[in-house]
Amino acid sequence: MEVVVIGQGYVGLPLALNAAKSGFDVTGIDNNAEKVSQITNGVSPVEDIINEEICTILKSGRYRITTNLSFDADVKVICICVPTPLGSDHKPDLTALKQAVIAAGKGLKPGMLLIVESTISPGTTRKILLPILLETSGLSEEEFHLAYSPERIDPLNKEWNIKNTPKLVAGLTDEAANLAREFYSKFIDQVIICPTVEVAETAKLLENSYRLVNISFINELAIFCQKIGIDINEVVKAASTKPYGFMPFYPGVGVGGHCIPVDPLYLAEVAREVGAPSRFIQLADEINQAMPSYFVERAKQIIDGVKSKKILVIGLSYKPNVADVRESPVISLIEQLRKSGAEVFWHDELVASWNGQESTPISADFDLAIIATPHDYLELSALTDVPILNTRSSV
Ligand SMILES: NC(=O)c1ccc[n+]([C@@H]2O[C@H](COP(=O)([O-])OP(=O)(O)OC[C@H]3O[C@@H](n4cnc5c(N)ncnc54)[C@H](O)[C@@H]3O)[C@@H](O)[C@H]2O)c1
Numbered sequence: 001m002e003v004v005v006i007g008q009g010y011v012g013l014p015l016a017l018n019a020a021k022s023g024f025d026v027t028g029i030d031n032n033a034e035k036v037s038q039i040t041n042g043v044s045p046v047e048d049i050i051n052e053e054i055c056t057i058l059k060s061g062r063y064r065i066t067t068n069l070s071f072d073a074d075v076k077v078i079c080i081c082v083p084t085p086l087g088s089d090h091k092p093d094l095t096a097l098k099q100a101v102i103a104a105g106k107g108l109k110p111g112m113l114l115i116v117e118s119t120i121s122p123g124t125t126r127k128i129l130l131p132i133l134l135e136t137s138g139l140s141e142e143e144f145h146l147a148y149s150p151e152r153i154d155p156l157n158k159e160w161n162i163k164n165t166p167k168l169v170a171g172l173t174d175e176a177a178n179l180a181r182e183f184y185s186k187f188i189d190q191v192i193i194c195p196t197v198e199v200a201e202t203a204k205l206l207e208n209s210y211r212l213v214n215i216s217f218i219n220e221l222a223i224f225c226q227k228i229g230i231d232i233n234e235v236v237k238a239a240s241t242k243p244y245g246f247m248p249f250y251p252g253v254g255v256g257g258h259c260i261p262v263d264p265l266y267l268a269e270v271a272r273e274v275g276a277p278s279r280f281i282q283l284a285d286e287i288n289q290a291m292p293s294y295f296v297e298r299a300k301q302i303i304d305g306v307k308s309k310k311i312l313v314i315g316l317s318y319k320p321n322v323a324d325v326r327e328s329p330v331i332s333l334i335e336q337l338r339k340s341g342a343e344v345f346w347h348d349e350l351v352a353s354w355n356g357q358e359s360t361p362i363s364a365d366f367d368l369a370i371i372a373t374p375h376d377y378l379e380l381s382a383l384t385d386v387p388i389l390n391t392r393s394s395v
Contacts, residue, residue, distance in 0.1 A: 010153060015081060028064070039054060040058070048161075078115070080116045109139075114144065115180050122198045125198075146172045149170070170198075177193045209280075212255060215250075218251050219252070222394045229395065233392075256324075256325075258326050261327045295333055295391055308343065309368060313345070321377075325351055330346075347359050362378075364385065
C-alpha cells in the first residue's frame with residue numbers, strides 16, 4: 001500500500017521509516033532540498049535515527065524521499081507532519097501547514113485517507129483544513145477521508161518510542177477514524193480513537209500545556225528554594241516518593257523546542273477567541289520568559305556584576321543530548337548577558353555552530369561558567385577554579 005508523508009523532520013521521518021519497515025511503500029516529501037539530499041545520501045538529520053537505519057530502509061526500496069510535492073493516484077494514505085510554529089506576532093502560523101494541505105488536496109483522489117499530524121488548535125481540521133481540501137481537490141466531503149492524529153514523539157526518549165507510545169486518532173467520520181487506526185496499528189501497539197477531531201486536537205494541547213504549567217511552577221519554586229538555601233532537586237526527589245498524585249518536573253532556564261513553548265499558545269489563542277482565556281498558560285509563559293533574566297541577576301550576584309566579564313554558557317540546545325536550538329531559552333540567556341555588557345561565549349559540541357559563531361572549548365579562561373543544558377558528554381574539569389552557576393539546581 002502506498003503512503004506519502006509530507007514533512008520529513010523530527011515527526012515525519014520516524015513515521016515514514018516505521019511505516020516502511022512495517023511493509024508500506026512510503027514516499028517522504030520535504031520542501032527542504034538540502035535535507036532531502038542529506039537523507040538520500042543516508043545521513044540522518046535527527047538524533048533518534050542512526051544513518052544505518054536510513055541506509056537499510058533506502059536499500060529495501062520501501063522508502064524514498066523527494067522534494068516533488070505531487071504523488072500518484074495509487075497512494076492510499078497521506079500524512080502531514082510539517083511545522084506549525086508561532087509567527088513574529090507570537091500567534092499560530094499555519095503557512096507551512098496550509099501549503100502542504102493545498103499540495104495534498106491537488107493530488108487527492110476518491111477513497112484516499114489524509115491524516116494531519118502537525119499540532120493545531122481545536123477546530124483547525126474541520127474549519128480550516130477541510131475547506132482547503134474541498135476546494136483544491138474538487139471532491140466532495142464524502143469522497144475522501146480526513147483524520148487528525150497528534151504526534152507524541154519525545155526525541156531521544158529511550159523508553160517511549162513511536163511503537164510503544166499510545167497514539168490518538170480521530171476522524172471527521174467514523175470510517176476515517178477506523179481507517180487511520182488500521183493504518184497506525186501496523187506499526188504502533190496501541191491506537192485510541194477519540195470521539196471527535198476537536199477532542200484529539202485539544203488533548204495534544206492539554207498534554208503540552210500541562211508540561212509548560214508544571215515546569216514553570218517548578219522554576220518558580222526553584223527561585224524560592226534558592227532564597228531559602230535548599231536544593232529544589234532534593235525537594236522534587238522527596239515528593240516523588242509519593243506513589244500517586246505526583247509527577248516530577250525539573251528546573252532550568254525555561255522551556256524550548258518546537259512543542260512546549262509553542263503549543264500552549266495555540267490553545268491560549270482559541271481560548272481567548274471563545275471568551276475563556278487561560279490564565280494558567282499566560283502566567284506559565286510569563287514565568288518561563290523571565291527565567292533567563294533571573295539567571296542574569298544570579299550571575300551578577302556571583303561575580304559582582306557581569307559587565308566586561310568573560311562568561312561561558314554551557315549547553316545551547318533546549319534539552320540535553322539534542323542539537324535542536326529551536327526556541328531554546330539559552331539563546332535569550334546569552335542575549336541578555338550580552339545586553340548587560342558581558343563578553344559571552346557558548347560551548348555545545350552537539351550544536352557546534354550557531355548564528356555565525358562556533359562552540360568555544362571549555363577552559364579555565366572565564367570569570368563564570370553557566371551550566372544551561374547539561375549534555376551527557378560534558379566534561380567540566382577544565383573549568384578548574386571558574387565559579388559555576390548551575391541553572392538545573394537551586395544551590
Ligand atoms: N519535534 C517534536 O518533538 C514534536 C512532537 C510532537 C509533535 N510535533 C509537531 O509535529 C509537527 C512537525 O514538527 P517537527 O518537529 O517534525 O518539525 P521539523 O521542522 O523537524 O520537520 C518539518 C519538516 O517539514 C518540512 N516542510 C515545511 N513546510 C513544508 C511543506 N510545505 N511541504 C513539504 N515539507 C515541508 C521542513 O523542511 C521540515 O523538514 C509540528 O506541528 C510539531 O508541533 C513535534
